[in-house]
Amino acid sequence: MRHILLAAIVAAIPATASAQGAFGITDTTIRVAVQDSLSGAYSQYGVPSLNGVRYVFDKVNAAGGVHGRKLEVVAEDDGCSPKQSVGVATKLASERAVIAVLGLTCSSAAVAVRDTVAPTTPIPFMSFSSGGHTSSAPQLGGLKPNFFFVPPSVHAQGGALVNFAMNVLKPKRVAFIGQTDVYGKEGRQGVEAMLAQYGQKIVADETLESRSTDASPQILKLRAANPDVVIAFLYQVPAQILLRQAEDLGLKAVIITSASVTDSSIYQSLPQSALTHYYGSMLAKDVLDGPCMKPMMDEMRAKYRDVTFNPLVVSGVGAATVLVEALQSIGKDVTPEKLVAALDKTKDVNTNALSYPLTFTPENHAGGRGLSIYKIVNGVETLAMPGYWPGYGKAAAPVAVK
Numbered sequence: 001m002r003h004i005l006l007a008a009i010v011a012a013i014p015a016t017a018s019a020q021g022a023f024g025i026t027d028t029t030i031r032v033a034v035q036d037s038l039s040g041a042y043s044q045y046g047v048p049s050l051n052g053v054r055y056v057f058d059k060v061n062a063a064g065g066v067h068g069r070k071l072e073v074v075a076e077d078d079g080c081s082p083k084q085s086v087g088v089a090t091k092l093a094s095e096r097a098v099i100a101v102l103g104l105t106c107s108s109a110a111v112a113v114r115d116t117v118a119p120t121t122p123i124p125f126m127s128f129s130s131g132g133h134t135s136s137a138p139q140l141g142g143l144k145p146n147f148f149f150v151p152p153s154v155h156a157q158g159g160a161l162v163n164f165a166m167n168v169l170k171p172k173r174v175a176f177i178g179q180t181d182v183y184g185k186e187g188r189q190g191v192e193a194m195l196a197q198y199g200q201k202i203v204a205d206e207t208l209e210s211r212s213t214d215a216s217p218q219i220l221k222l223r224a225a226n227p228d229v230v231i232a233f234l235y236q237v238p239a240q241i242l243l244r245q246a247e248d249l250g251l252k253a254v255i256i257t258s259a260s261v262t263d264s265s266i267y268q269s270l271p272q273s274a275l276t277h278y279y280g281s282m283l284a285k286d287v288l289d290g291p292c293m294k295p296m297m298d299e300m301r302a303k304y305r306d307v308t309f310n311p312l313v314v315s316g317v318g319a320a321t322v323l324v325e326a327l328q329s330i331g332k333d334v335t336p337e338k339l340v341a342a343l344d345k346t347k348d349v350n351t352n353a354l355s356y357p358l359t360f361t362p363e364n365h366a367g368g369r370g371l372s373i374y375k376i377v378n379g380v381e382t383l384a385m386p387g388y389w390p391g392y393g394k395a396a397a398p399v400a401v402k
Contacts, residue, residue, distance in 0.1 A: 031072045034053050037109075046103065050103070052320065056321055074098055076103075078106075085110075102323070103127070126322070143365060145340060150368060173226060173227045173228050177233075178207060184234070188233065197394045204225035240266045278376060281373055282355070283311060284314040285354060287381040288313075356399070
């Protein structure tokens with residue numbers, strides 16, 4: 001009689017409840033978390049990427065889903081804080097309610113989750129951050145089997161910007177300014193390493209707090225070094241301060257910023273003279289209203305009318321595209337372990353959004369390869385040249401991607 005009662009109880013449990021412990025997989029759904037900075041001062045990093053994921057998932061669902069299952073997004077706000085990010089990721093892992101976690105755009109948050117939470121769970125994390133240079137280098141102790149990076153590392157971004165500068169601008173003297181955190185430190189390392197391949201050294205090396213409101217002491221030191229080019233690894237606000245005060249203090253060097261400058265308001269609030277010798281960099285294959293990106297962006301803006309998009313949207317599109325391809329390759333029997341194995345077979349995936357194709361292998365989880373470059377023409381972002389500048393080795397020209 002007891003066996004009959006147990007059978008009756010099990011039969012009465014809904015399918016969704018019986019899937020608890022199955023890491024977000026039910027008979028009809030696949031749940032994926034997007035953990036990112038979705039509110040506050042750093043929401044410009046997370047909100048566009050979140051909606052890039054939704055855009056891809058909506059298209060897949062409209063076509064029938066993945067092997068009959070619909071994709072669901074679970075949005076979690078990590079506040080761009082390492083402590084908060086670890087808490088959110090720990091909750092997601094312990095609840096076993098999602099098959100994967102995308103997001104983690106802020107470098108310090110991504111590295112914190114990579115080093116503390118990822119080793120405790122089989123679910124894959126796919127970060128939109130470019131932090132964590134050691135993530136793809138087993139000899140440096142940073143490779144985690146289930147943690148993947150969509151952009152090139154900060155270190156590789158530094159290499160990409162040097163390749164662009166040395167081949168297009170041809171400077172004799174290159175200076176650097178970066179934040180005091182892991183973002184600025186790894187950027188400096190990448191710039192220094194690639195400059196060495198061209199037989200040059202950094203002629204001035206300055207740091208700036210991410211929440212600084214005054215860069216004049218650093219700019220005066222940069223000016224005294226008389227550089228032709230200044231490469232800056234700064235977030236949005238300090239980059240804007242640098243450009244404004246460089247104009248005021250007479251720093252004549254060309255300024256190139258890393259891909260963390262994402263909000264076009266930076267250009268609208270500055271005089272055109274401050275942008276004459278300015279270049280920005282991005283992960284996207286084109287500026288958002290350029291011919292390569294505009295059709296996709298028109299669809300997104302019509303669908304998500306309350307979102308202000310920036311080039312980081314391509315991180316969400318790229319990660320979601322790769323994740324869907326991996327899920328489709330597995331079939332119906334989806335587990336975190338099978339998903340990680342499928343992601344490790346990602347090879348030269350053109351996401352139609354990122355400037356480079358994505359590749360992951362068991363030995364390399366940094367999928368990004370370089371950066372595209374834009375400039376400001378009459379107040380409008382304009383692609384400086386097609387293709388991306390590689391960041392992992394010396395290169396004489398950008399690489400074209402169809």
